[in-house]
Amino acid sequence: MIQKIEETSKNDVINLSLDTIQIGKQALVFVNSKRSAEKCAEDVARKRPKDDSLNELRESALKALPKPTKQCERLANCIEKGIAFHHAGLHHLQKELIEDNFRTGKIKIICCTTTMAAGVDLPAFRSIIRDVKRFSQRGMDYIPTIEYHQAAGRAGRPGMEDFGEAIIICKDQEAKEEAIERYVHGEPEKIFSKLAVEPVLRTYLLSLIVSKITSSKEKVLEFFSKTFWAHHYQDMDELERIINKVLEMLKKWGFVEDKKSEFISACDINEEKLIATDLGKRISQLYIDPLTAYHLIKGLKNADKFVEDFQLLNLISNTLEMRPLLRVKVSEAENYEDFIAKHEDEFLMEIPNYFEHEYSAFLNSIKTTRMFMDWIDEEDENFLLEKYNIRPGETRYKIEKADWLLYGLKEISMILDIKWIIKELEKLRIRLKYGVKEELVPLLKLKGIGRVRSRSLFSKGIKTISELKKVDLHRLKDIVGDKTAVNLKKQVGQNEESKNQRL
DNA sequence: GGACGGTGAAACTTCAGGTTGCCTC
């Protein structure tokens, strides 16, 4: 059935969105980048009148962060017209806000990336798939059929509507035929085992040995031969070669060792036992890729009684876990290269050769490191967005990962008995978590005190716990508010409220 | 004549998502 809609603009997404609203329904628009999601939402919003009943919602979106970023403003400006964008760069509060208000019907159109296709269950009358191609390492690739199905599956609300509409936007006849062939008639892709990815294999193999599920090379091979991976791979010789290679690495790095059986039975006369070392056990518990662990250990050994924060942050930025790293633009490269030259002897890892492929990753790691440095230097999210083009949601995600790696680094230091560095790591973790300078660390031990309050206390001269004890309750109330002030006094062992009541 | 603003073409840049650990009154 061919259905005509009103064309008020050259942009099909705008026409479809406006039509959806006009017939009293909602739509999700799927695009291939965060920037597109934002722009697309703004384009639709521009064609819509402001709705005063959405003022409160607008304010909530704006106030999700202590200080609104440009992204918050853009979102708020869309929301007041019943339109929103949704992607991984949003603060989780904003994501929830958008999802909840789409469910209640206040938000009519969401322009989103794949966050919505996979993770969130938000049905709508229309699923509009604007982009069926997405950037990949090989250039632009069609999105998998399975992903199209997930997006299209959002169309139609069970129990509320008899049907839904999934629409792919095609620029010409050729694109239309391709879309029908690939997505409407196409079979979803077969599922492949992820075990074949080396970091996963390394982690998995180590955990098998740690948990004593497989205690010899033969048993390891036997175990893997029964996996889904082997089923797909079929070539057992090649499989054996890969597993052997990984096993040798684990041994070389000191996470696994061979042990000749002391009680030789008739059946396993030549069997060498595989045993995880203490270090190997801890790494497996920490769920870090063994290669990352090896890289961290090498870095720790290069540190000599004193480390700068940037050295530690750079060490963890050069791990697979931290990827994708922030990308250095052509115009920025010189600046970061200068930084490398200036600190040449200070890195805890070897700097890749300029002509090696890894050099650009190292350059990116410097940018990521400097982003963390700015964060712990108390720059706000808007500054990070402007300088590094990293959005608040991604900033939080990166910080979480960095924190986890620093925790891993601390645990490894404990096993290796490198005691002096542990305090440094603990301090850095606090600074990274809250995004503060070192001077605020003592105040952050208190409950109810974070980045903002610790800074205002500090700037009013309250810099330590003992100074907090000395300060008058009324003055404290002026700085952090009534409830927090009382709470703080309680925490430092002064129950000021009961004292006041007694007076 | 110079400052300024508007316009459009060319050059340049950038491009999804998101698991894991520990502690504590």
Added chain:
DNA sequence: GAAGTTTCACCGTCC
């Protein structure tokens, strides 16, 4: 590969 952004040349207007 393509959308989106930035840069730059060009032109017209105004003081």
